[in-house]
Amino acid sequence: MGSTRRVGRGAGSRSRPLVTLGVALVATSVLAACGSETGKTINVYYAPEENFQTVVDNCNEQANGRYQIVYNKLPRDADGQREQMVRRLAAEDDEMDVLGLDVTWVAEFAEAGWAAEWTGKNKAEAEEGVLPGPLETAMWQDKLYAATKNTNIQLMWYDERLTPEPPETWDEVIAAAKRLKQQGKPYQVVFTGAQYEGLVSMYNSITESAGGQILSDDGLSVEMDEGAVRALEILHELTTAGITAPGLTNAQEDETRLSFEAKGSQAAFQLNWPFVYPAMQEGNPERAEHMKWTRFPEATAGEPSRSTIGGYNLAVSSYSKHQPEAFEAALCLRSAENQKFSAVSDGVPPTIESVYNDPEPIDPSKPAGDDNPNMETAYPMKDTILDALKEPGVRPLTPAYQNVSTVISTVLSPPSSIDPQATAERLRSEITDALESKGVLP
Amino acid sequence: MTTEVAASTADPDTGAPAGKKQLSEGKRAERRLGLLLCAPAALVMLAVTAWPVIYSVWLSLQRYDLRFPGQTEFIGLENYITVLSSPYWWTSFGVTMGLTAVSVALEFVLGFALALIMHRTIVARGLIRTVALIPYGIVTVVAAFSWRYAFTPDTGYLAQLLAPEAALLTERMPAFGIIVLAEVWKTTPFMALLLMAGLALVPDDLVKAASVDGASPWQRFIKVIVPVMKPAILVALLFRMLDAFRIFDNIFVLTNGAQQTGSVSVSTYNNLIQGLNLGIGSTMSVLIFITVAIIAFIFVKGFGTAAPGSDDGGRR
Incomplete structure (x- = not known):
């Protein structure tokens, strides 16, 4: 310019x-026409992430002038991000090259023909060493449409002073909370119960833990099997036992975090993403010392739980004018080294397994410590995360995910009014419509 | 604008069958020039309004989801059956109707009072009229955000004043009330302005004559002023109802349709922009178009509302 x-x-x-x-x-x-031919610009559209510009700068250096990556920040909320990309892609906008997709959008973008398929060498590199759960979110109909950038997984956080041995199953969680309530101690089970994607994630985690499925494997029809109904029962029991917070139906991630973090908190168990850990150190250092973590509760004793995974994948737009460079740029932005940087500086868990065991700090010339974090200091819970990631609960993969999710969160809200059999029946019929993009969205 | 008005009155004349042949050569040339002059404007109007309307109708007859481009097909009226048999649609339709009725009624009463005040003021007339119009001059989204922040628990001054313990915007009826409040606050000045124009039509002599005949102030208002103002009142109500029925921005900012406070426009947005379902979304916009047309029809045919300035033309 x-x-x-x-x-x-x-x-x-x-x-x-x-x-x-x-x-x-x-x-x-x-x-302008000439400019884009000589010094190629690769436009990356990705959610706001504090230190992502550093990653972009690293990759630009590595590109050595062959192309210049420009980081275009999308809005903070997921709906806003999707809306902006979708609107422009529907108009075949060729100014977008690399797209930062939430793990639930890949199928939609692939089916609509907006995300280019990954093949050959690029595909091999994008798949190398990636944990199977996150990788599954980047595939649609056995083809790869994105490279995993970071993942995320919900854990259960608890206060070791209240429950030195954390409960392992939902039944135990409910019993422990009731017992604590009787003893007059903090007792609440807090989770994302507002009518939005967080409630869907919670429901998906419990369903998967109970060995159930909401959709069939190909994502084309409704399953809503026994496990899915069992999950409705657990959710109903949990929200009618008098052990949830009064603000449950308003609680998104941050409200949930705050209700555990606040001084005088009545919460004993929190189901949330790992971002609560660093926040707790700052928000309530006194309680942070006693906050421990464990895997998501089991639905059936002895059957490992499967918790919903989140995170972002990087796709290349089908309309991009510089596809080869876009693939290369995307690969650089999510390389093992950059994933480690993002993990320790922005708290987003890596998708490449080897990064978890990398002892080297950000600045390898100095010893690791608070100012020079490595995976160990930034992620004390990394082993639990890795464990959970190996048995993940992937949310249903379908191009109509947005519709399915809207329907589920509407039908399940408020969770205390769930009537397992009737609610399952309603979900079956409304999700069927949503999958065929026939029904009306609420 | 003037050429357009001239053309639209000229149009039926030139288009009428023989019998008006007595037009002189000069007059006809003038007409032709008039038509030619407004043709570009008319064409642009057609291109930017008629075409999108027709295209929406066409889209509404198809199964068309941007995410399943391969499955696009013509399905006749099936989308209309889907939408009209959906409880979600009727919920938002009910919400919209309720919002329209309540907010227009309040605006009418308050607007009338404001109009009378502005009409009768003797001192600082200009200042009072300007001040009264300030809310109407503020961008709706900006105003909606200030209402939202005012009602945010912990930090909002109205939230602390009215209900320190509750989150009003997350409960259905309070949220509904806040949306009405934001609407009324915002558009009452518009209503007042239209009604004030109507008040100016009432001849002072008429009111004085009535008072000489012994009519009380209330009788003068109901029996003299209101009947004379009827055309202005109907126009004001019509404008506001059409506007209120399409309410979107206030709701989008205040609740985004949560707790069943979404209007039909919010539903349309959710299906069209978020759901990417062009078929269902277009069906909804066509239904809104039809509803608005029905409201306008009832006003024009039922109550004889006429466009301002064409007093005799309304019942043609």
């Missing part, structure tokens, strides 16, 4: 204003 403007000004000094304008306009368009 700098050179463009200079040319425009140069012309202006020689001619009359109106002509100047014309010349400048022509010059701008001609130069």
Whole structure:
């Protein structure tokens, strides 16, 4: 752009204003066209992440002038991110090259023909060493449509002073909470119970833990089997036993975190993403010392729980004019080294298994510590995360995920009004409509 | 604008069958020039309004989901059956109707009072009129955000004043009330402005004559002022109802349709923009278009509302 403007000004000094304008306009368009051919710009559209610009700068250095990655920040909320990309892709906008997709959007973008398929060498590199759960979220119909950037998984956080041995199953959680309540101690089980994606994640975790499925494997029809009904029963029991917080139906991730973090908190158990750990150190250092973590509760004793995974994948737009460079840029942005950097500086768990066991701190020349974190210091719970990631609960993969999720969160809200059999029946019929994009969205 | 009005009155004349042949050569040339002059404007209007309307109708007759481009097909009226048999649609339709009725009624009463005040003021007339119009001059989204922050628990001043313990925007009826409040606050000045124009139509002599005949102030208002103002009142109500029925921005900012406070426009947005379902979404927008047309029809045919300035033309 700098050179463009200079040319425009140069012309202006020689001619009359109106002509100047014309010349400048022509010059701008001609130069813009030339510019994109010589110094290629790769536009990355990704959610706001505090230190992601550093990753972009690293990759630009590595590209050595062959292309220049520009980080375009999408809105903070997931719906806003999806909306902006979808609107532009529907209009076949060729200015978007790399797309940061929430793990639930890959199927949708692939089916609509907006995400380019990964093949050959790029595919091999994108799959190398990636944990199977996160990798599954980047595939649609056995083809790879994105490279995993980071993952996320819900754990159960508890206070070791209240329950030195954490409960392992939902039955135990409910019993422990009731007992604590009787003893007059903090007792609440807090989770994301508001009518939004968080409630769907919670329901999906319990369903998967109970060995159930909401959708069939191909994502084309409704399953809603015994496990899914069992999950409705657990959710109902949990929310009618008098052990949830009064603000449950308003609680998204942050409200949930705060209700555990606040001074005088009545919460004993929290189901949430690992971001609560660093927040707790700052928000309530006194309780942070006693906050421990364990895997998501089991639905059936002895059957390992399966907790919902989140995170982001990087896809390449089908309309991108620089696809080879876009693939290369995407691979760099999520390389093992950059995943480690993002993990310790922005708290987003890596998808590449080896990163978890990498002892090297950010600055390898100095010893690891608070100022120079490595995976061990930034992620004391990394072993639990890794364990859980090996038995993940992937949310249903379907191009109509947005519809399915809207229907589930509407039908399950508020969770205390669930009537397992009737609710399951309603879910079956409304999800069927949603899958065929027939029904009306609430 | 003036050429357009001239053209639209000229149009039926030139288009009428023989019998008006007595037009002189000069007059006809003038007409032709008039038509030619407004043709570009008319064409642009057609391109930017008629075409999208027709295209929406066409889309509403198809199964068309951007995520399943391969499955696009013509399905006749099936989308209409889906939408009209959906409880979600009727919930938002009920919400919209309720919001329209309540907010227009309140706006009418308050707007009338404001109009009378503005009409009768003797001192600082300009200042009072300007001040009264300030809410209407504020961008709706900006105003909606200030209402939202005012009602945010812990930090909002109205939340602390009215209900320190509750989150009003997350409960259905309170949220409904806040949406009405935001609407009424915002558009009452508009209503007042239209009604004030109507008040100016009432001849002072008429009111004085009534008072000489012994009519009380209330009788003068109900029996003299209101009947004379009827056209202005109907126009004001019509404008506001059409507007209120399409309410979107206030709801989008205040609740985003949660707790069943979404209007039909919010539903349309959710299906069209978020759900990417062009078929269902277009069906909804066509239904909104039809509803608005029905409201306008009832006002024009039922109550004889006429466009301002064409007093005799309303019942043609």
